[in-house]
Amino acid sequence: MALLDLDPAVVATARELAAKAAEPVVALAKAHTTVAVERATLRLAGITGADTTHRAGDVPWVNRVVDTVREHCGLEHGVALPVFHALRHHDLPSLTHLAEATAAGQVRYTLPTGRDRDRARRAATTAITRGLRTVDRNRARRDKLVATLGDPPRRPWIYLIVATGDIDEDVVQAANAARAGADIIAVIRSTGQSLLDYVPEGATHHGFAGTYATQENFRIMRAALDQVSKEVGRYVRLTNYASGLCMPEIAVLAGLQRLDMMLNDSMYGILFRDINPIRTFVDQRFSRQVHARAGIVINTGEDNYLTTADAVDAAHTVTVSQLLNEHFAHEAGLPDHLLGLGHAFEINPGVPESFRLELAHALLARELFPDAPLKWMPPTKHMTGDVFHGYLLDGFFNLAGLLTGQSILLVGMMTEAVVTPFLSDRDLALRNVRYVLDAAGGLREDFRPAPDGLIVKRAHQVLGEAVDLLTRIVDDGLLNAIADGTFGLMKRPATGGKGADGVVEKADDYLNPAADLLEAHP
Secondary structure (H helix, E strand, C coil): CCCCCCCHHHHHHHHHHHHHHHHHHHHHHHCEEEHHHHHHHHHHHCCCCEECCCCCCCEEHHHHHHHHHHHHHCCCCCCHHHHHHHHHHCCCCCHHHHHHHHHCCCCCCCCCCHHHHHHHHHHHHHHHHHHHHHHHHHHHHHHHHHHHHCCCCCCCEEEEEECCCCHHHHHHHHHHHHHCCCCEEEECCCCCHHHCCCCCCCCCCCCCCCCCCCHHHHHHHHHHHHHHHHHHCCCCEEEEECCHHHHHHHHHHHHHCCCCEEECCCCHHHHHHCECHHHHHHHHHHHHHHHHHHCCEEECCHHHHHHHCCCCCCHHHHHHHHHHHHHHHHHCCCCHHHEECEEECCCCCCCCCHHHHHHHHHHHHHHHCCCCCCEEECCCCCCCCCHHHHHHHHHHHHHHHHHCCCCEEECCCCCCCCCCCCHHHHHHHHHHHHHHHHHHCCHHHHCCCCCCCHHHHHHHHHHHHHHHHHHHHHHHCHHHHHHCCCCCCCCCCCCCCECHHHEEECCCCCCCHHHHHHHHCC
16 A cells, blocks of 8 residues: 555656666676676586685686686687587586596687587587576476465565574574574575685585585575475575675576575675676676576665665665666566565664654655565664664564565564674564564554655655656766765775676677576576
């Protein structure tokens, strides 16, 4: 039910401006590939494992192959043709055997022509299609489990984080959290993984403030949550992070292991990890195409802006980012029901009327994106270490989420910014959520902001400021706006950042069967 009486013409203008602002960036993304996109393509084709003999530590075979192809004949034509031509030319039984021969210096990659090109293209397409069929089967399996076990009985869904560093301990905490009421389990990645230009292999037990995102860790946690889903009588969803320098690869691994949600923002890596903007926009487009095919809900990262910028002054930048994320997602084939746009309860509690302002911002997001599974983030910036005040603040956050119809409620921890939460902290936090949801119940049906009151006026003000900012971005360019510190006060020039050397401009005859198949069937 619309409560803000937003002007449809203003909303339409905002979306039109977002599309215009995004258009040059989409064109840029289509014109380039990256080492991560090419590695993701080979992962879909079936390459797994790592070179365990390298003196610097394990090197994934997919990195070894892509780096060697780039050295021998470049990546501007795509990795698929040289790889599948070499596979046939050397009469090798698998991509893993090809990778081993590559490491041994036994393969010289070349770009095939004529009939050899046609054979390589057909072989690559067959292998990648096989990988995408696995993704499709996982999507169908999820649908079947949801139909059999059921979704959580009410919204918002309760989203809880585990972050021990040890996948086996994560499983214990995740299962207990699900039994205590969590509907979604997010496994935080080890600190700094987003800056690794490779995906570690195997089960890991040594992460710092989080657990490494690996294919095996994905498999272990998904199997554990399938078991506990049967126990609690509802399908428990699994979340990880498709961001950083390996965004496309992690998206592929999520599809291959039936993850359900992935953190996947268009600008987070640029702003908060100083990753090259062009690399990020290329990688996010491919990763979102994979998520669309896999039926994975993405969560965007607007909440992060409010940890560095003021949540009142910068509220309109959140709305602008949501509109941009919406356009980028739609362009990549993601429908609204997979678009988990983010926003947060981050206004300084000392600001007069702070709760009413929070309601205005949350309600604006809900009404701008009525069909999106919005993810509502708890207070972090103004958690002081006073656990009693923090517990109260989280209660207000939970109430705001209920009143404004948020879809996904990330559980706030009263020990936020003090320690890594214990199981007991999570239990208390879940009790807070359950109390508010049970006690307030259907309170939303009685919530009617006054038409001329602060909540409605504030929402209209933020939307108007968002339109003004989008107008400036259209004139100046999105990349320039990012370089100027428009979002989160972070200044990131288009030519700077980590991973820029992994961006490659496509040749006219560039070929990537994975991209072609994803474009044809999102």
